Amino acid sequence: MTPTEPTGPTRPTGPTGTGGTGGGADRDQRPTLTIVVPAYREAERLPASLPRLLHHLRDRTDVEVLVVDDGSTDDTVAVARSLLAGRPGARVLERPHRGKGAAVAAGMAVATGDRVVFMDADLATDLAALAPVVAALDHADVVLGSRRAPGAVTSGFTPVGALAHRTFSLLARVVTRVPVRDFQCGFKAFHAEAARSIRTSSISTTGRRRCPRPSRRQPRRGR
Numbered sequence: 001m002t003p004t005e006p007t008g009p010t011r012p013t014g015p016t017g018t019g020g021t022g023g024g025a026d027r028d029q030r031p032t033l034t035i036v037v038p039a040y041r042e043a044e045r046l047p048a049s050l051p052r053l054l055h056h057l058r059d060r061t062d063v064e065v066l067v068v069d070d071g072s073t074d075d076t077v078a079v080a081r082s083l084l085a086g087r088p089g090a091r092v093l094e095r096p097h098r099g100k101g102a103a104v105a106a107g108m109a110v111a112t113g114d115r116v117v118f119m120d121a122d123l124a125t126d127l128a129a130l131a132p133v134v135a136a137l138d139h140a141d142v143v144l145g146s147r148r149a150p151g152a153v154t155s156g157f158t159p160v161g162a163l164a165h166r167t168f169s170l171l172a173r174v175v176t177r178v179p180v181r182d183f184q185c186g187f188k189a190f191h192a193e194a195a196r197s198i199r200t201s202s203i204s205t206t207g208r209r210r211c212p213r214p215s216r217r218q219p220r221r222g223r
Contacts, residue, residue, distance in 0.1 A: 031064040031089060033134060034113030038103035040070040042121045043079045049123040050083040054090075056127045065090040067121075068107040071097025108195040116195040118188055125187040133189045141194040145187030 035053070039046065050067075057063050067080040069092060077092055084090035095106050104118050115137055119125060125145055136143040 029062065031113040032062040032115065033060075034064040034066060034107075034111035034116045036104060036107030036111060036116060036118040037065070037067045037121050038070060038100050038107065038118065039067055039072065039076050039080065039121045040097070040100065040103070041072045041074045041076060043072070043075040045122055046076065046079050046083060049121060050080065052123060053127065054083070054087055056130070061088065063089065064111065064113050066093060066107050066111060067091075068093045068095060068103040070095055070100065070103040108190070111192065111195060114192050116190045116192060120187070129187070133187070137189055137191055141191050143189040 035057075037050075037053075046067075053065065057065070065084065065087060067084065067090075069077050069080065071094075077094060080092045084092065093107060093110065095103055107118065108116055115134055117130065117134065129145070133143050133145065
């Protein structure tokens with residue numbers, strides 16, 4: 001799975017959703033974790049990926065699962081509702097098409113968990129990394145999955161794609177002055193207050209950038 005890049009200071013120790021129960025992970029308790037899955041025209045992919053996620057969480061009643069539909073023109077919403085129907089604390093949030101960044105921000109805005117993880121709908125990152133990434137939030141406000149960290153194993157990069165990825169990451173580091181080597185990987189974790197600081201209005205992206213699919217990534221911390 002994905003090694004991680006903790007960022008942010010060290011710690012001392014919206015719209016109505018549909019589908020599932022339509023509420024939090026448990027009406028009697030606040031979820032400890034919300035998983036946000038942005039989706040755009042994923043009707044064919046979700047039947048393979050969502051059941052894997054739900055199976056991984058089968059013993060976790062404290063986790064809210066939120067699929068954010070980004071104005072899909074296929075059956076993504078219906079498929080997601082059907083797959084989430086038996087899971088307490090799972091719902092679908094419908095949004096007009098504004099791009100992946102806006103979908104993620106919208107999910108963050110309504111997440112009720114103390115911690116929030118977003119992951120791509122194809123679940124390209126090994127779910128075995130979920131627990132280590134969430135645990136890393138004990139020491140950081142934000143933890144980033146990284147395909148460039150020590151121990152990362154990826155597949156699907158063409159030489160041109162690898163060059164483009166490295167070039168973008170270099171430019172992003174120069175512009176933002178943030179020492180992160182993989183800005184684009186679709187696997188990131190936030191404390192709730194950090195997640196809520198992301199405002200949909202600040203997202204101008206209108207396209208969807210997809211990470212090449214990894215074969216497996218080992219969970220380690222690094223940059």
